[in-house]
Amino acid sequence: MKKYPSINDYAEAVLNPEGRFRTLSDIKAIASPGVPVSYTLNQDRVNFRVLRHGMEYMLSCKLAPRPTDDREEIAIKMAADLASPILAPCEYLRGEIYVFDDTGAGRYHDLIATEIPAGIPLYRHLAKLAAGNKNSRETFLRNYLLFAGEMAANEAFSHNNLNPTNVFVCNDGQTRLTDYRLLSIPGDGLSDNDSLFLTVTALIARALASNPELFRGCGEEFFSSTEIMKNRIREIFPGSEVLSLQQILEDTPLKTIHPAAAGDTRQTDYEFSGKQHEGLSSVVSEGKFGYAAANGRVAIPMQYDWGGDFEEGLALVRRGGEMGLIDKGGREILPIEYEDISWSADNGVILACRDGKWRFYDRGGNPVSDDTFDNVGEFSRGLTWVMRRGKYGFANRNARMVIPAIYDDVTSFNDEGYASVEVAGRRFAIDMKGKTI
Amino acid sequence: MNGYSARITRKNPSAFIFMVDTSGSMEEKVEFNGSAMSKSGAVASIINATLGEIVARCRREDGYRDYFDIAVIGYGGDDIRSLLPGTETFHTPARLALMRTKTSKIFKTRALPDGREAVAVTEVKEWVQPAALGKTPMYAAMNRAYDLAREWTVKHSGCECFPPVVINITDGEATDASDEDMAKVAAKIRSLDTRDGNVLLFNIYISSAGRQDGVLFPASCGELPDTPHARLLFDMSSPVPEVYSGAVGAITGKSDTAGCRGVSYNASMTDIINMLNIGTISVNLMS
Numbered sequence: 001m002k003k004y005p006s007i008n009d010y011a012e013a014v015l016n017p018e019g020r021f022r023t024l025s026d027i028k029a030i031a032s033p034g035v036p037v038s039y040t041l042n043q044d045r046v047n048f049r050v051l052r053h054g055m056e057y058m059l060s061c062k063l064a065p066r067p068t069d070d071r072e073e074i075a076i077k078m079a080a081d082l083a084s085p086i087l088a089p090c091e092y093l094r095g096e097i098y099v100f101d102d103t104g105a106g107r108y109h110d111l112i113a114t115e116i117p118a119g120i121p122l123y124r125h126l127a128k129l130a131a132g133n134k135n136s137r138e139t140f141l142r143n144y145l146l147f148a149g150e151m152a153a154n155e156a157f158s159h160n161n162l163n164p165t166n167v168f169v170c171n172d173g174q175t176r177l178t179d180y181r182l183l184s185i186p187g188d189g190l191s192d193n194d195s196l197f198l199t200v201t202a203l204i205a206r207a208l209a210s211n212p213e214l215f216r217g218c219g220e221e222f223f224s225s226t227e228i229m230k231n232r233i234r235e236i237f238p239g240s241e242v243l244s245l246q247q248i249l250e251d252t253p254l255k256t257i258h259p260a261a262a263g264d265t266r267q268t269d270y271e272f273s274g275k276q277h278e279g280l281s282s283v284v285s286e287g288k289f290g291y292a293a294a295n296g297r298v299a300i301p302m303q304y305d306w307g308g309d310f311e312e313g314l315a316l317v318r319r320g321g322e323m324g325l326i327d328k329g330g331r332e333i334l335p336i337e338y339e340d341i342s343w344s345a346d347n348g349v350i351l352a353c354r355d356g357k358w359r360f361y362d363r364g365g366n367p368v369s370d371d372t373f374d375n376v377g378e379f380s381r382g383l384t385w386v387m388r389r390g391k392y393g394f395a396n397r398n399a400r401m402v403i404p405a406i407y408d409d410v411t412s413f414n415d416e417g418y419a420s421v422e423v424a425g426r427r428f429a430i431d432m433k434g435k436t437i
Numbered sequence: 438m439n440g441y442s443a444r445i446t447r448k449n450p451s452a453f454i455f456m457v458d459t460s461g462s463m464e465e466k467v468e469f470n471g472s473a474m475s476k477s478g479a480v481a482s483i484i485n486a487t488l489g490e491i492v493a494r495c496r497r498e499d500g501y502r503d504y505f506d507i508a509v510i511g512y513g514g515d516d517i518r519s520l521l522p523g524t525e526t527f528h529t530p531a532r533l534a535l536m537r538t539k540t541s542k543i544f545k546t547r548a549l550p551d552g553r554e555a556v557a558v559t560e561v562k563e564w565v566q567p568a569a570l571g572k573t574p575m576y577a578a579m580n581r582a583y584d585l586a587r588e589w590t591v592k593h594s595g596c597e598c599f600p601p602v603v604i605n606i607t608d609g610e611a612t613d614a615s616d617e618d619m620a621k622v623a624a625k626i627r628s629l630d631t632r633d634g635n636v637l638l639f640n641i642y643i644s645s646a647g648r649q650d651g652v653l654f655p656a657s658c659g660e661l662p663d664t665p666h667a668r669l670l671f672d673m674s675s676p677v678p679e680v681y682s683g684a685v686g687a688i689t690g691k692s693d694t695a696g697c698r699g700v701s702y703n704a705s706m707t708d709i710i711n712m713l714n715i716g717t718i719s720v721n722l723m724s
Binding site (some may be wrong): 011044064106 | 557
């Protein structure tokens with residue numbers, strides 16, 4: 001049996017890249033709080049985040065053998081032939097990284113180098129949504145389902161290893177997949193998987209859409225493999241079968257979401273893309289989103305590439321890669337020119353990012369302060385974490401810093417009013433006045 | 438049927454109990470990582486690297502997950518004590534990760550494939566500090582490990598947990614009990630179980646400095662020196678379950694690992710590393 005290095009053995013090579021890579025050059029580790037090189041784990045692989053010629057890459061290294069090992073290189077070559085725009089560029093590099101094991105013996109090992117799409121991985125998006133409001137969660141689920149439907153219509157492969165670390169919600173509004181080393185094409189002789197990925201994804205999305213309370217528990221493990229997902233579905237709906245794709249597509253709620261997903265090209269004025277919220281429903285026609293009133297009349301014409309549900313009178317919309325916020329009259333409270341927007345109806349604060357800087361706005365779209373931040377979190381107990389010059393602190397609804405930006409890492413305040421923070425590698429808890437607990 | 442196949446999740450975690458001999462003989466010098474150091478120093482370094490890897494494997498995007506409970510018990514002189522900081526004996530990966538410990542930068546000179554030499558720098562946490570003093574109360578330590586493993590299996594009774602793995606590292610013989618008593622307490626530990634299998638007990642007997650005749654995972658006593666102590670360690674140790682067989686085969690060259698026991702005799706520092714890598718192979722079973 002082949003012996004694989006440990007995470008720490010690989011990390012040593014990534015942190016000391018000189019002479020360690022056979023073909024890759026200009027590799028620089030990306031640190032994250034608490035670890036000198038950021039990484040994620042996915043089953044049998046450790047995936048390091050690095051810069052390569054200034055662009056972000058993921059170097060995926062093997063930790064343990066799996067029965068599917070022989071398929072990985074084939075799957076990645078197959079994916080390259082597909083040239084699908086939703087698959088992030090990726091290379092399988094044989095004998096690429098030279099790693100010393102803990103006995104001091106060195107050897108070359110294979111790795112998979114993937115260009116990281118400009119956006120955020122699904123797990124981070126999920127965390128953001130889970131901390132946000134119900135409407136945005138449901139909206140996301142519908143969009144995710146739409147993505148699955150579009151894949152069913154346009155893509156001829158199954159990813160087979162879908163989880164929230166390898167699905168990227170991109171800045172351009174698209175979804176891209178990484179880590180597709182188990183990819184298969186139905187009928188390619190490698191797998192008899194008949195779009196199980198789509199089937200299960202659709203089931204998950206539907207289960208979550210109809211049970212939004214499940215969403216908070218929907219972490220990485222929920223998506224960690226198709227088998228687990230199937231089992232979870234069986235747990236949620238005991239005695240039920242995991243449906244075939246065809247059965248799902250015949251189901252009314254999905255069919256109404258997107259004509260392409262249902263294989264239905266009938267021309268209609270519009271299709272409902274969601275339930276009614278505050279008197280208006282998000283509707284879609286020929287790929288454009290608008291809003292319809294309860295009587296069916298189009299209240300806001302189809303003009304957006306995406307439209308979220310109304311919450312406290314405001315809804316997020318997207319055109320191209322830019323976001324805006326509209327009211328029920330279709331007026332742009334914030335113009336459609338922001339990179340990201342978070343509308344916290346509970347707190348009456350809009351957090352919006354333009355040119356990489358976040359500002360706080362009131363519900364009328366007026367800036368509440370001139371202060372800007374490099375990154376922001378979600379409000380919890382009236383405070384949100386904010387980042388400035390690489391350090392984290394907490395601001396209130398008026399964008400006033402109530403706890404200074406002195407921390408290397410923070411979490412949001414929990415229900416008890418405590419947040420976990422880290423300074424110089426030391427992690428501890430603080431209260432809402434910034435006092436160490 | 439003992440499966441040793443349970444996936445390790447937060448709901449169904451597992452446990453590692455490391456037992457480390459801290460008796461006076463562990464002061465003896467050995468060669469490790471290119472320099473001379475005490476056995477206790479080398480073992481502490483190896484344990485720290487093992488803990489570092491377990492903790493690293495438990496890291497996820499939302500923090501460290503409690504896939505394992507981890508204890509490190511030292512025994513030497515009259516002392517049976519946890520070698521990890523804090524009042525608790527079992528620690529979770531999250532607690533270990535966030536624990537304030539001494540850290541050290543390790544500089545290793547590496548010969549690269551192109552012939553150049555390069556210095557690699559890594560920073561490691563030192564949860565366990567070396568210690569070496571007094572006699573070898575291994576019997577009392579085994580009883581402590583039994584209590585911990587029992588407490589853990591009772592707490593997780595009815596769960597599909599991969600059973601706890603107890604790994605004992607020593608360079609001596611128990612000074613507080615007869616061979617018969619040692620065999621009995623080892624059997625007691627191995628009799629504990631979860632729904633996935635019995636607790637596993639591995640024993641690593643460190644060689645005197647300079648010996649290169651270590652035996653790992655023997656399938657019979659015949660592979661070991663013909664001494665009562667070697668036979669005792671063989672009898673005390675668990676048969677290696679199927680899930681370990683690939684790794685055991687790779688390290689021993691055996692195509693058939695049936696009957697192999699989790700024991701190593703006259704182990705070098707490298708053998709200890711290999712034993713611990715295999716003993717903690719369940720880190721690959723995490724969901």
